[in-house]
Amino acid sequence: MKYARIAGTGSYLPKRVMENAELEQMVDTSDQWIRERTGIERRHIADDSETTCDLAEAAARNAIEMADVSVNDIDLVIVATTTADCVFPSVACLLQSRLGITNASPAFDVQAVCAGFVYALGVADSFIKAGNAKTVLVVGAETFSRILNWQDRNTCVLFGDGAGAVVLKASDGPGIHSTHLHADGRYEELLHVPEGVSRGYADMQQQAYVQMRGSEVFRMAVSKLSEVADETLKANNFDESDLDWLVPHQANLRIIKATARKLSMTMEKVVVTVQDHGNTSAASIPLALDVAVRDGRIKTGETMLLEGFGGGFTWGSALVTF
Numbered sequence: 001m002k003y004a005r006i007a008g009t010g011s012y013l014p015k016r017v018m019e020n021a022e023l024e025q026m027v028d029t030s031d032q033w034i035r036e037r038t039g040i041e042r043r044h045i046a047d048d049s050e051t052t053c054d055l056a057e058a059a060a061r062n063a064i065e066m067a068d069v070s071v072n073d074i075d076l077v078i079v080a081t082t083t084a085d086c087v088f089p090s091v092a093c094l095l096q097s098r099l100g101i102t103n104a105s106p107a108f109d110v111q112a113v114c115a116g117f118v119y120a121l122g123v124a125d126s127f128i129k130a131g132n133a134k135t136v137l138v139v140g141a142e143t144f145s146r147i148l149n150w151q152d153r154n155t156c157v158l159f160g161d162g163a164g165a166v167v168l169k170a171s172d173g174p175g176i177h178s179t180h181l182h183a184d185g186r187y188e189e190l191l192h193v194p195e196g197v198s199r200g201y202a203d204m205q206q207q208a209y210v211q212m213r214g215s216e217v218f219r220m221a222v223s224k225l226s227e228v229a230d231e232t233l234k235a236n237n238f239d240e241s242d243l244d245w246l247v248p249h250q251a252n253l254r255i256i257k258a259t260a261r262k263l264s265m266t267m268e269k270v271v272v273t274v275q276d277h278g279n280t281s282a283a284s285i286p287l288a289l290d291v292a293v294r295d296g297r298i299k300t301g302e303t304m305l306l307e308g309f310g311g312g313f314t315w316g317s318a319l320v321t322f
């Protein structure tokens with residue numbers, strides 16, 4: 001059996017940085033409240049002409065360069081996103097064309113909001129394990145700023161735009177040891193964009209936007225992330241002390257700290273980018289991973305737990321040796 005090994009990582013952030021101070025001018029909030037409750041200090045925001053596929057392309061090119069593969073070796077493209085450029089084609093198809101991949105291999109999007117990247121990684125891992133792909137491009141990319149109500153202080157301070165990518169190659173050893181994916185659709189109303197193509201828009205003047213019951217989401221996130229971490233370690237006969245790194249979804253520093261505590265990991269072993277990126281949904285894990293690979297923290301042979309939680313609810317994890 002083949003395993004999926006990460007051969008390259010990449011990321012991209014839009015140029016425009018929005019500091020907490022700018023949000024103080026827009027809604028009734030303060031830099032202090034945002035830092036204390038979330039750990040976020042700034043986030044990047046795509047400009048009007050920049051789409052999710054633009055961010056995905058820049059991140060993908062960085063990952064492909066590090067992996068040193070030719071684009072036509074890529075035999076599967078998966079993009080995790082909630083904020084696709086258009087209804088169809090998928091961002092993955094747009095990206096395949098932009099990158100010049102002409103080998104007619106499959107390309108599709110995965111929609112699991114903030115758990116999207118671990119979902120996409122799980123799908124890619126299954127393709128490689130089954131022998132159906134050898135070189136897979138997996139991207140998490142979002143322009144979440146487009147689905148925010150900039151008058152709602154409960155949500156607009158939390159999110160940002162960005163993209164992260166990995167190239168996976170079939171290998172004789174791990175790589176990805178296992179992925180664990182979950183969903184519970186009963187919680188739709190705690191975190192959702194309730195309008196859309198098929199339900200329609202209540203008011204065509206108004207864009208559909210994120211609505212969230214924050215403290216309930218917070219409690220579920222902490223409990224499910226801790227459960228899936230236990231499940232992952234157990235499935236692989238790993239002990240907490242076998243983990244070199246935790247690379248969590250970057251939603252809230254307090255959620256990250258609670259998860260690290262449950263795993264008895266010190267914060268030195270946790271990759272944290274939420275202060276600079278905010279919550280970039282499906283992009284947050286590959287963005288954090290790329291930052292820690294490129295600054296030399298995560299080294300070849302080290303083992304990390306990736307985990308994410310998002311609307312749906314959806315959540316999941318991956319145990320990966322880099």
Ligand SMILES: CC(C)(COP(=O)(O)OP(=O)(O)OC[C@H]1O[C@@H](n2cnc3c(N)ncnc32)[C@H](O)[C@@H]1OP(=O)(O)O)[C@@H](O)C(=O)NCCC(=O)NCCS
Nearest residue numbers: 029030033037114153154157214215217218251252309310
């Ligand atoms: C949103 C979140 C930061 C709020 O923190 P909290 O400690 O739970 O705070 P609460 O929701 O209890 O709200 C406390 C008060 O702050 C207020 N508040 C909310 N946003 C605010 C803001 N940006 N600035 C100032 N005050 C704010 C609330 O209105 C509330 O006021 P009230 O007590 O007068 O009603 C936190 O719940 C959270 O991070 N939840 C998870 C969000 C998440 O991760 N979502 C994505 C999952 S992928």
